[in-house]
Amino acid sequence: MTQKVQAAVRIAPGTTEMQEFELPPIDDDSALLRVEVAGICGTDVKMYANPPAMIHGRVIMGHENVGVIAQAGRRFKERQGLVEGDRVFVEHYVGCFNCEWCRIGEYRHCEATDWRTNPDGRRFGYTSAENPGTLWGGFSEYMYLPWNAVLHKVPDTVTPELAGLVMPLSNGIEWALLTAGVGYADTVLIQGPGQQGLSQLVAAKTAGASKIFVSGTTRDKHRFELAKELGADEVIDVLTEDPREKIMDLTGGRGVDFVLDCTSRAGTAPVLLGVDVLKRREGTLLIQGELAAFPDFPVKKVTEKAITIKSARGHSYKACELAVEQLASGRFPLEKLATHRYGIDQVDHAIRVLAGETEEDAIHISLMPELIGRAGGAVVR
Ligand SMILES: [Zn+2]
Ligand SMILES: [Zn+2]
Incomplete structure (x- = not known):
């Protein structure tokens, strides 16, 4: 795979630019995700306007990500129990797998991978593109998955857009x-x-x-x-x-x-x-x-x-698994929450829609690489 990757990059507070990247190299322990849906939430509204001072350089935002494993190293597949073609929801938390919190599936409390407590911490949507792996956010055609990404397998019966609701539901x-x-x-x-x-x-x-x-x-x-x-x-x-x-x-x-x-x-x-x-x-x-x-x-x-x-402070591994189950059960018409779709080249507009700065009444917004260059807006069902 030697293609170029399009990604929406936050280059300054409240400013996004589409940029082209090389696909990062994958070793035995890492993988590449072909992004299908990146959801946005109130945190994006805040982080877009006021990025944390400790995160330097260009940032590909997007922390509620769903996609398909496009390429994966041997040990990555063994460790994660996944193969190419599997659809996954990617938690934005990355585990160190060493601390007491990671040991019990509470990656949200891990200090080693949180940028607030470790300047070199890694979390999807919050990590500078200047770091190895480059593609650390979901507003991109591909995302880099290190060995310690926390993934949830999504059953085939759940569409990528529905899987984009794992984050709010969890x-x-x-x-x-x-x-x-x-x-x-x-x-x-x-x-x-x-x-x-x-x-x-x-x-x-x-x-x-x-x-x-x-x-x-x-x-x-x-x-x-x-x-x-x-x-x-x-x-x-x-x-x-x-x-x-x-x-x-x-x-x-x-x-x-x-x-x-x-x-x-x-x-x-x-x-x-x-x-x-x-x-x-x-x-x-x-x-x-x-x-x-x-x-x-x-x-x-x-x-x-x-x-x-x-x-209310983030979610545990268990909550994500329960959210996937809830979505797969079809018990509630949750697809009705996914009201809007935009290409990742419309990140700036989509965040403003979610912030209530437009006339649009969006509940959950799906940003989709496949819609680059196309008109986005309310989903007609
Ligand atoms: Zn969020
Ligand atoms: Zn940890």
Whole structure:
């Protein structure tokens, strides 16, 4: 294989350029992935505008990647149990396989491979193209896979675009099920009906929650419809309804067992609402920290209500495997989350769409190398 590879490269904050690369050489321990779909999420919106100072040089972003093993070394195949032609979901975490976290499948906590704790750490979508292997992100026709890439085999019944949902769905499973502990007959408020919120809805529904409410704003009309289709019992528009009153009415004045905050850039309001509408004692609040500070945080009320606060922070190996299984089961019409497709030459536009800077209402966006040079947009099903 001596062809040239097209990739979308972040050359400066908020600036992408298509560049051509040589295919990196593969040894016994590495492989090449032919990328089919690279999903994007809120992290891309942040990292595109404000790249971390410790990551230098050109970066091929794209950290939610699906593709087919195009070429693989002998030991890579032995170690991974994969052969050329296999479709895989690639975690953006890379394992050192030495630390206590990697030993239990919690690659997200590995300090040796995280660029925040190791300047030479490697993670897909966050590693400079100046490093050996060059193709460290999914906004590219091919991606380099080192020996320690963490891969999940995708069954043939799951399309590449559907497999692109492994990341949001694995987060949903991790946060609602494994972290917060939603289970049988629980009542749940999910704030924010984006790809993460809807994924948590599916996880909570599968876990056996008895009542699931999804809150959002007037802009979320289409997402509310989808939430209901996926099993939400009620949706709440926080701009036109009083969410506290409605939730108390819906729970007979009791409040909910769990609040899962999947909002972004909504300030302190979702957390304050969550604290208020949790049941009188021992409720659980799952948060995603966007706020550097929280003035007047209601510590007293949190303590009085004996609220447990948990953090949404990435996903485990197990959550990814469960996400693949959930997608393969076909139990929910999850393909409806994959609303938009673009070529990787439209990365800049796609990130702006996801950030809500356009009129487009996208839930999950698939970036596809095969659409280079073609018009992208909403998927017509
Ligand atoms: Zn992501
Ligand atoms: Zn490790």
